[in-house]
Amino acid sequence: MMPQGPKDVVTQAVDEMFGKRDPDAVARLVTPGFRQHSALLGDGPEALRAHVAALPETFSYTCARLLSDGDLVLMHGTYHGLGPRPLVAFDLFRVADGRIAEHWDALTPEAGATVSGRSQTDGPTLVTRPGQRATSRQVGETFLRTVLIDREYDRIAEFVHADDFAQHNPGTGDGIAGLGAASAAMRAQGLVPRYDRVHRVVAEGEFVYTLSSGSLGGSPYAFHDLFRVDGSGAGGGFIVEHWDVLTPVPPRLPHDNGMF
Structure with a gap:
């Protein structure tokens, strides 16, 4: 069947x-x-x-x-x-x-160790707030557009919980402070991530995933981000957890469909 x-x-x-x-x-x-x-x-x-x-x-x-x-x-x-x-x-x-x-x-x-001590996939797994889809989508999309695409970094506290923010990116620590430290380290290496466009969004319950195009260190990249939203912060919710995979866009693909 x-x-x-x-x-x-x-x-x-x-x-x-x-x-x-x-x-x-x-x-x-x-x-x-x-x-x-x-x-x-x-x-x-x-x-x-x-x-x-x-x-x-x-x-x-x-x-x-x-x-x-x-x-x-x-x-x-x-x-x-x-x-x-x-x-x-x-x-x-x-x-x-x-x-x-x-x-x-x-x-x-898979990374052998991460700054936060978490793995790249652990943390909450199930949707527990099925009625929160619209809020999660709004918070995730607005954060991407405002902070990462328009680069209004001084507004990050409007979207990301300052202390209660669990990070799963291997090189980034928890909280806004962890984001700041990782960003400074990447800038020192000339590896500044630039988000240009969000292509796909999947929101269910407290989770929202985005597929975006941009660049890292001047090379084209695809950014896959998954956020967990608590639904009770200013403007409808705060991002309290983040998982991601960053992958370079090769000069040639085995098809003509692009990566986005």
Whole structure:
């Protein structure tokens, strides 16, 4: 039986393709016109099928978070068995007519240690405030537009809780002070992140994810950010937790779809 909702579609597809490593699942759960945005795979279902067929027996995936918003589904988790270190990943899917129609992703090697002492995927996993979607979306989008795109850094305290802010970026500490210290260290190395545009947003409950384009140290980058919003701060809520993956945009991709 085919799954019904977007989350069901993605959950079944990931289980069959990456859990059971069944390449035949691609024909059942992926559209014929499947569009790929990953920097690692070619376009269309055949490239995905070949990838699934080539997965090693040691491969596995651990999902930390699963969020959906309309036809978009976000998975945040860790891939094992694709290299010497586990890969922390964001995978974004668009579902159409009960099948996966489009995919974006970002992967980074798991850090051995982080400034905050947290891992890149731990923390709250479940949506506990289902009625907070609109607030989370507003806080996340406004923060991105005001602080990161328009670079009004003096307004960060309007959106990020000064003390109760848990950070999962490996090089950044907790609180606004942690953000400031990491920003200063990056500027000293000439690695200032510049956000230019938000392309995709997934909000569910207290979580909001954004896929943005920009640059780091002058090179084009894709920024995948996941925020947790407490829903009670000034202007509707404060960001109290953050996970991310930053990935460079290569000069050539194995398809013509771009990464955004």
